[in-house]
Amino acid sequence: DTAVSQTPKYLVTQMGNDKSIKCEQNLGHDTMYWYKQDSKKFLKIMFSYNNKELIINETVPNRFSPKSPDKAHLNLHINSLELGDSAVYFCASSPSGLVETDTQYFGPGTRLTVL
């Protein structure tokens, strides 16, 4: 009965490769997010989608492209991976859209290591 799941949990890859991280939530939430946690544990939002529509796009390199096939899924595709992309990536979801703010529930995170 996992609420927000991410695959894979660990991802090790070479510089220059393209990789994807998948996120699924079974909570029936409208809004999904991607956050990045760097090596100093600092967490920062990257994107957010509401009902498959992009609503937040922070200053993230355009090598990062989120895709939301339906409101239960938000995948993150990263092109031409760089060393600085090494981090833990968290997916999150919240029950309300733009009408009101509510609590965000996080997935287990994906540790990406770029060699």
Added chain:
Amino acid sequence: AQTVTQSQPEMSVQEAETVTLSCTYDTSESNYYLFWYKQPPSRQMILVIRQEAYKQQNATENRFSVNFQKAAKSFSLKISDSQLGDTAMYFCAFMITSFQKLVFGTGTRLLVSP
């Protein structure tokens, strides 16, 4: 821009004791939410407690309570009867009602020892 400051990088406490983690924030908005999240070694981000800015009453969840001082823009977390399982990074976070995105502090690492 909104910022969240956690001035204590690390704290230690013994089992059964009480510890308070500090958090201050900066905003000119009047409608917002504040949260404390816990990140144990498992890496999972777990919601501990949330506070709506329009509520004067401090939120409590079992052994966890907050001291919300809106004028001072302060939002501290008190953990009573600390347990070994409370060992984790604790993040204070802020969200403007209309924006949906969480702005996090840098975290406080809490170690609970026997």
